[in-house]
Amino acid sequence: MTAVLDLTTTTRTSSTLRAENLSAWFGKRKVLERCSLGMAANTVTALIGPSGCGKSTFIRMLNRMHELVPSAQMAGSVYLDDTDIYGGGLTAPEVRREIGMVFQKPNPFPSMSIRQNVLAGLALSGTRTSGHDELVERCLRGAGLWNEVKDRLNDNGAGLSGGQQQRLCIARALALKPKVLLMDEPCSALDPISTRVIEQTIAELAAEVTIVIVTHNMQQAQRVSNTCAFFLVEDYGQPGRIVEFGITTDMFGNPTDQRTADYVSGRFG
Amino acid sequence: MSIFELDNPMLDVPKPRVVERTTGAERVFTFLSSASAMVTLIIVGATLGFLIHDGWPAIRQTGLVNFLTSSSWVADAGIYGVGGLLIGTVLIAFIALSCAVPLSLGMALFINEYAPKRIRFVLVGAVDLLAALPSLIYGIWGLYALSGQASKIARWLSDHAGAIPLFRLTRPDAQLVSSGFIGGVVVAMMITPIITSVARDVMNQVPRELCEGALALGSTKWGMVRTVILPFGRGGIVGASLLGFGRALGETVAVAIIVSFSYKANSHVLERGAGSIASLIFTKFGEAKQGERGGLMAAGLALFVMTFAVSFVARKIVANSEKKAGIV
Amino acid sequence: MSSATDVSTQMNIDSGLTADDPRLDIPRNLGGSQLQNLDGLLLPIVSGIAVSLLARFVLDWDGLMSTVVVAVIAAMAFVWVGTRERSGSLVATNSVVTALVWLSGTVAIGAIVWMLVFVIEKGSKRFGLSYFTHDMAKVGPLDPGGGVLHSIVGTLEQVGIAATFSIPISVLTAVYLHEIRGRISTVVRFIVNAMTGLPSIVSGLVVYALWVSGHGYSGAAAAAALTILMIPTVTRTAEEILRTIPDHYREGALALGAQRWRVVVKVVLPAARSGLITATILGVARAIGETAPVRLTALGTQAFNGNPFKDPQSNLTTFVWDQVRSGNAVQIERAWTGAMVLVVMVLVLFTAARFVSSRGSSSKGR
Numbered sequence: 001m002t003a004v005l006d007l008t009t010t011t012r013t014s015s016t017l018r019a020e021n022l023s024a025w026f027g028k029r030k031v032l033e034r035c036s037l038g039m040a041a042n043t044v045t046a047l048i049g050p051s052g053c054g055k056s057t058f059i060r061m062l063n064r065m066h067e068l069v070p071s072a073q074m075a076g077s078v079y080l081d082d083t084d085i086y087g088g089g090l091t092a093p094e095v096r097r098e099i100g101m102v103f104q105k106p107n108p109f110p111s112m113s114i115r116q117n118v119l120a121g122l123a124l125s126g127t128r129t130s131g132h133d134e135l136v137e138r139c140l141r142g143a144g145l146w147n148e149v150k151d152r153l154n155d156n157g158a159g160l161s162g163g164q165q166q167r168l169c170i171a172r173a174l175a176l177k178p179k180v181l182l183m184d185e186p187c188s189a190l191d192p193i194s195t196r197v198i199e200q201t202i203a204e205l206a207a208e209v210t211i212v213i214v215t216h217n218m219q220q221a222q223r224v225s226n227t228c229a230f231f232l233v234e235d236y237g238q239p240g241r242i243v244e245f246g247i248t249t250d251m252f253g254n255p256t257d258q259r260t261a262d263y264v265s266g267r268f269g
Numbered sequence: 270m271s272i273f274e275l276d277n278p279m280l281d282v283p284k285p286r287v288v289e290r291t292t293g294a295e296r297v298f299t300f301l302s303s304a305s306a307m308v309t310l311i312i313v314g315a316t317l318g319f320l321i322h323d324g325w326p327a328i329r330q331t332g333l334v335n336f337l338t339s340s341s342w343v344a345d346a347g348i349y350g351v352g353g354l355l356i357g358t359v360l361i362a363f364i365a366l367s368c369a370v371p372l373s374l375g376m377a378l379f380i381n382e383y384a385p386k387r388i389r390f391v392l393v394g395a396v397d398l399l400a401a402l403p404s405l406i407y408g409i410w411g412l413y414a415l416s417g418q419a420s421k422i423a424r425w426l427s428d429h430a431g432a433i434p435l436f437r438l439t440r441p442d443a444q445l446v447s448s449g450f451i452g453g454v455v456v457a458m459m460i461t462p463i464i465t466s467v468a469r470d471v472m473n474q475v476p477r478e479l480c481e482g483a484l485a486l487g488s489t490k491w492g493m494v495r496t497v498i499l500p501f502g503r504g505g506i507v508g509a510s511l512l513g514f515g516r517a518l519g520e521t522v523a524v525a526i527i528v529s530f531s532y533k534a535n536s537h538v539l540e541r542g543a544g545s546i547a548s549l550i551f552t553k554f555g556e557a558k559q560g561e562r563g564g565l566m567a568a569g570l571a572l573f574v575m576t577f578a579v580s581f582v583a584r585k586i587v588a589n590s591e592k593k594a595g596i597v
Numbered sequence: 598m599s600s601a602t603d604v605s606t607q608m609n610i611d612s613g614l615t616a617d618d619p620r621l622d623i624p625r626n627l628g629g630s631q632l633q634n635l636d637g638l639l640l641p642i643v644s645g646i647a648v649s650l651l652a653r654f655v656l657d658w659d660g661l662m663s664t665v666v667v668a669v670i671a672a673m674a675f676v677w678v679g680t681r682e683r684s685g686s687l688v689a690t691n692s693v694v695t696a697l698v699w700l701s702g703t704v705a706i707g708a709i710v711w712m713l714v715f716v717i718e719k720g721s722k723r724f725g726l727s728y729f730t731h732d733m734a735k736v737g738p739l740d741p742g743g744g745v746l747h748s749i750v751g752t753l754e755q756v757g758i759a760a761t762f763s764i765p766i767s768v769l770t771a772v773y774l775h776e777i778r779g780r781i782s783t784v785v786r787f788i789v790n791a792m793t794g795l796p797s798i799v800s801g802l803v804v805y806a807l808w809v810s811g812h813g814y815s816g817a818a819a820a821a822a823l824t825i826l827m828i829p830t831v832t833r834t835a836e837e838i839l840r841t842i843p844d845h846y847r848e849g850a851l852a853l854g855a856q857r858w859r860v861v862v863k864v865v866l867p868a869a870r871s872g873l874i875t876a877t878i879l880g881v882a883r884a885i886g887e888t889a890p891v892r893l894t895a896l897g898t899q900a901f902n903g904n905p906f907k908d909p910q911s912n913l914t915t916f917v918w919d920q921v922r923s924g925n926a927v928q929i930e931r932a933w934t935g936a937m938v939l940v941v942m943v944l945v946l947f948t949a950a951r952f953v954s955s956r957g958s959s960s961k962g963r
Contacts, residue, residue, distance in 0.1 A: 021621045034621060065485060070386050073624035086625065091684075097487035107482040111500035124496060125487030126687030169482070176486065298858035302777055305769030306785050309828055313792045316803050316825050323806055375701025383698050395709060398947050401879065403886025405914050406716065406936055409921055414715050458708065465705075489691035519796030521889040526921065547798050547889070554805060554893050562806050569799040580794040 014041045014210045015081045015179040017062060017099070022076035023239070024057050024066060031057050033239040034076070037229050039180070044202060044211045046221035046248065049231030050268070054240030055214045058231070059182050062212065063099040064092045080179065097125045100173035104185040106165035108157035108172070114149050117157040117168055121176045135175060142208075143171035144201040163194020170201065174209075181205065183213040187220065199224050218264060222252055230260050317573075324567035327560070336567065340533045342549075344557070349564035351546060351571060353533045357449065358545040358572070361524060362517035364453025365460055370510050372457075373464035380465070381472055382494060393469070399462035408523035411455030416527070419454050420445045423539040436539055447529040449543030455523050460513035467512060471505025471590065472498055504590020511583030515576045521547035546572045638696050641679045645672025672696070713940075720937025723930050732911075734900035745935055747901040748916035754905045755816045755895065755912060756884045759823035764877050767828050771835035776861050786836075792829040800825045801890030809894055816905030819895035819912065823884045831880045838872035839865065871953050878950040882943050888914040913939055 017039040024032040032054045039045045047055045060066040062078055064085060077084045085095045100121075108117045118136045122129065129135060136153065140146040145167040149160070157168060166186055173181060183202075187195040202211060202224050215221050221228055229245035244257045255261045262268055291299075328336045330347045339350030380392050423445040426436045475498050483493040499506075524545050530552055531542035546568050557565055649668035676696050681689035731744035770789070774782050804822040809815075842865055850860040866873075897915035902908055913935060920932035 023621060023624075025624060063485065065481065068481070068484065075621050075623060075625050093484075093487045093489055095487075096485055101485040103478055103481065103485075105478050107476075107478040109479065109482070109496060111496075120483075120496065121486035124483055124489075124492045126685055172486070292856065295856050295858045298861070299777060302769045302773040303779055305766045306773040306779065306781060308766055309770045309832060310781065310785050310788060312825060313788055313829060316795075316800065317788070317792070319803055319807060320799065372701055372705055375698050376705045379698050379702030379705075383695065384702065392706070394951065398944065399709060401882050401886075401943055401947055403888065403914065403939055403943065405886065405888045405917060406712075406940060409917070409932065409936055410712050410715055412921075413719075414711065458712075461705070489688055491691040491694040492687070494694075515794060519794075519798075521796065521798045522918070526918075547796060550798050550802055551889055551892070554802065562810065565802060566806060569796075569802050572796055573794075573799055576794045576796055577791055581791075584790075 014208060015098075016041050016079075017180050017210060017212070018079040019058070019062065020077050020079070022058065022061055022078065023074065024054070024061060025071075025073040026069065027071040029237075030239040032061075033241050035231075035240070035242045036076075037242060037245060039210055039212055039227070041210050042206055042208075043226040044206050044213065044224055045227045045229065046225035047212065047214045047229050047231060048216075048218060048221050049240075049263070050233075051216070052240075053231040053233045055231050056184055057240070059184055059212060059214050060101075062180070062182055063101050064095050065101065067092070093125065097121075097127070097176050098178055099180045099182060100176060100178035101182045101184065102166070102169050102173055102186050105189055106162060106169050108160070108165050108168050110156070110158040112157050113154045114157050114160075114168060115153040118171050118175055121172055125176060127176060139171040139174045140168075142174050142201075142205060143167040144197055144204075145171060161194070163190045163197065166190060166194065166198060167201065170198070170205075174205075178209060180210045180212065183211065185214050185216060188216060195220075218252075218266075222248060228252075230257075230263065232259055232263075320566055320570050320573065323563050324570040327563035327567040328570075331564075337571070342532055342564070344561040344564065347560055347564075349561075349567060351549070351568050353531075354544050354546045354549055354568070355571065355575075357531075357543050358518055358547070358575070361449050361453045361456060361528075361543065361545055362514055362520075364450060365456035365517040366510060366514050368454055368457035369461045369464055369513055373461050373468060373509070373513075374506065376461070376465045377469040377472060378494065378498075380469055382490065382498070396462050396465050396469075400466055404459055404520060404522050405526075407455055407459045408526040411451070411458065411523060412526050415455060415458075416446060416451055419451045420448075423448065423450055426450075427539050435537075438537060438540060445539055445541070447527060447541045448539055449528060450539045452524045452528040452543065455527055456517045456520050459520065459523060460516050463516060464509045464513040467509035467587070468502065468506045471509070471587070472502040475501045502590070504586050508583045508585075508587030508590065511579055511586065515579040515583060518545075518579065519547060519572065519576045520545075521551055524548050525551045638676055638692060641675030642672040642696065644675050645669070648675075669700070716933070716937055716940055719930070719933035720940075721934075723934040724937065728934060732899065732901045745913065745916055745931075745938065747898070748911040748913045748935065749938075750901065750903060751816060751895070751905075751911045751915075752885060752913040754903075755819045755823060755891065755910070756881060758817060758820035758905060759827055759884055760877070760881055762820075763824045763827040763831060764880070767831035767880075768835050768873060770828075770832045771839055772861060772866075774832075774836050775839040776857070776865065789829045789832050793833055795826065795829070797826055797887050798889035798893070801893035804890070805893045813907075814894060814896040814909040815907055816895050816902070816910035816912075819891045819910070820905065822890040822894050823887060826887065826890065827880050827884055830883070831876055834876040834880075835869075835873055838869050838876060841872070842868050871956065875950045875954040878946050878953070882946040882950075885942055885946075886914065886939065888918055891915055892918065913942075 019035060019037045019039075022032060022035045023030065035054075035058055037045070037058075047059060049055055057066060061074055066072050066074060074086070077086060079085070080095075080098060083089060085099070109120055112120060115136055118139050119132060121127070137146060137150075140149065145164060148164060149155075149168075158165070160168060166189075170181075170186075187198055190198070199220065202213070205211060206226075213221075213224065225248045227246065228248045228251045230243050230251065231240050232243045233240050244251065244255060244260045246256075251260065252264050255264060327347070327349050331339075331349045335348070335350055336352075337355065338352035339348075340353030341348055341350045376396070380389055380396070384392060427438050427445070430436045479497045479501070480493055483497050488496070525548040528543050528545075528548065529541055530544050530548055532544060532549075533542075549568060550565050553561070554565060646668045648671045649664050652667060653664050673693050673696060676692050677689050680692040728744040729749070730746055732747035733744070734747075770785065773779055774786055801819075801822045804818050804825070808821070809818050812818075846864050846868060847860050850864045851857075855863070891912045892915050895912060895915070896909040897911045897919055898909045899911075902910045904910075917932045917935040917939065920928040920935065923929070
């Protein structure tokens, strides 16, 4: 029944991500309160909960995108392995090279070809590598897109279907070899077949990167994740909190908190 | 056969539309609007018509080619050459554009991306207000405040940038006031708010997710601007610049106040003396007799055609870039 | 399965903050957005200026322009080199661009402020009640005194007549184009769009040739020229405003059984009201500032002429123009005050337009 998560293992290239007592504000309105979560290396952690509970805000604090909103403020820390990403040692762009993000609405750069899109992250972050062709192929394979686009790498990036665009964005994020990949509802704008392909991709990617995924779809959370965190807002005007977290099968089969049980059985949504 | 039998062929043919009865009020309303549209058409069309009607004889008298290329304007002989003035108009507008576009672009980027949020609102209002200020104000400010400084800049340019033919002087002691260059600089101040306003508007419409996409890849602010915002806003920026160019072409008062008038094209822009078609009309209308008035109308027509062409292209480009943005 | 507080224990870390620490409820200071940070640029910029001043002293230049150019180049070079050492060439480029953008922003703002201060400073010398109550009738060029009464009346009358004609015509034409979409719509729209680009002086020229040369200068002729200018611009803006009114307003009204004219008069126009008022105010502001067409049609006088239909009439812009051209100090002072009055008028109208438009959009709940 109870399982202690062994969060001290580290593996080759990916990393442990630890959020401690994260709180977030937009102006004077507090939207998250004291959220703590450990995301072990090479695991897939799903953040679930009804709309408006702060899941997106939480995930955006993990790669310092939250502070782009002028009125946004935060408290607490996020540790990538042992470094506080909000500490003085790292700048925000440096953090984002290690912790990548895929967004809800696919956003390939319309002024670039498929190939250029994959390599865009390198130019933008000032990373130099050689062997661009191999990198493009490896990332597109990793994103499950290679077979569909290998003959048209120079076509415009925005001309693909929604599901293909999203996989292109995944490939683009992978090109920087991040340690963690954050995904904010990556499939909610896509059709079921594209969703299935991307879920398969996530399963394969977990071997190389730690993945954190926000999802509205509980079945998706059960399909793809190892661990799960349940976010909830008690009432109007209250900040979001993590009510429960743990191994996915346990959360869904045998939740500890009554509210979790209600949510996963669909008694409220 | 009744209509309710399923094999009635009338079921496959569309019924004629019902023409509605209109009440009195509706008819009055439609009449008023149509009449207004008609009045607009008449007023505006007649203006254009008279311009052509009165100007064409003068063009025909001088010969179209002569009209467009020669610089001699001899009213009594019926010769009206605006060649020099056409070049002068374009030259002044061009100088204005080269000063205004970099400044406007920098200002637009500054307002959208770099300025602190609190003063952004004030800046947007200030820019819009400046675009509404009368050109006369720019003209007198340019004359009294800017002329002195600008002629020093002209002196510096002729001393140090003499390699560029545009900046050479005919004589070492040529006068550097009341020149096309200074006129161009003042017109630049006038069109900068317009270009800034339109360019800023277009660049503001870039979808946030594209910007976030670049930043999420670890890009710096300039990287994001270069990869996302500038390509996205390219059409709008070009269109805005052309819009500004069109206004510069038609600018009358500022040029008339600052530049000392001359018929010939003056490629030594730093020197005194230049002319635009608008200042020609402004200076000569009072004493012009019937024939010369026709010449002035012809000049006005030429100016109108020029500004129309530029604005037309500009609007097409801006509309095109907004359409592309909608699809993306 | 675990609650928030167990995470720390399980992960064996010591972050120095227990879960009850009150510091966890206060936002952290992240030092501002580092992508915009100017602090790191201050030193290089100052060094660049210093280098330029030094060069000027040593090499004995005397040009302000040269000093400025060298200062800018040197400052950018220092920014580049300095940042590159610390953070690499990517961030260095970013810093240089940031510095340049701030530079152009400051230059533009500086020019704006300079212009306004200049106008106000020169114009306030003669500002006073007498300026508004006298005209130039018995005042010689070098005499003190005199005022703009005749010009203000002229401006108000001419622009007033022009607005009275052009605004209703323009709005109704816009209604025709967008709501009724009659048969001549394409032609009207095309010609309206074309004529928005008409240089203002050409409008004055046409009225001059057609009317003034035969019947003499008058304020009404100026009003005519202004009308020709206002109609295309106001029509086009009004049509754009009508286009922003969502169709579901119209459909709602039609579904309740309203006829088209009622839909327009009772639903569309009220919804567009604030936008249309703004467009009107801005059109009037532009007309007030027109110089060339007015000069060609009403010429301008020294004395008061309250009748716009006969005889030349002064206008604020013509007044400023004439005084400025005269070349003597007294006239020029008067001109500056007139210019300041113009600026204040446009400023007031503009602020009114913004106020109306912001109230309009807030009442719609946007």
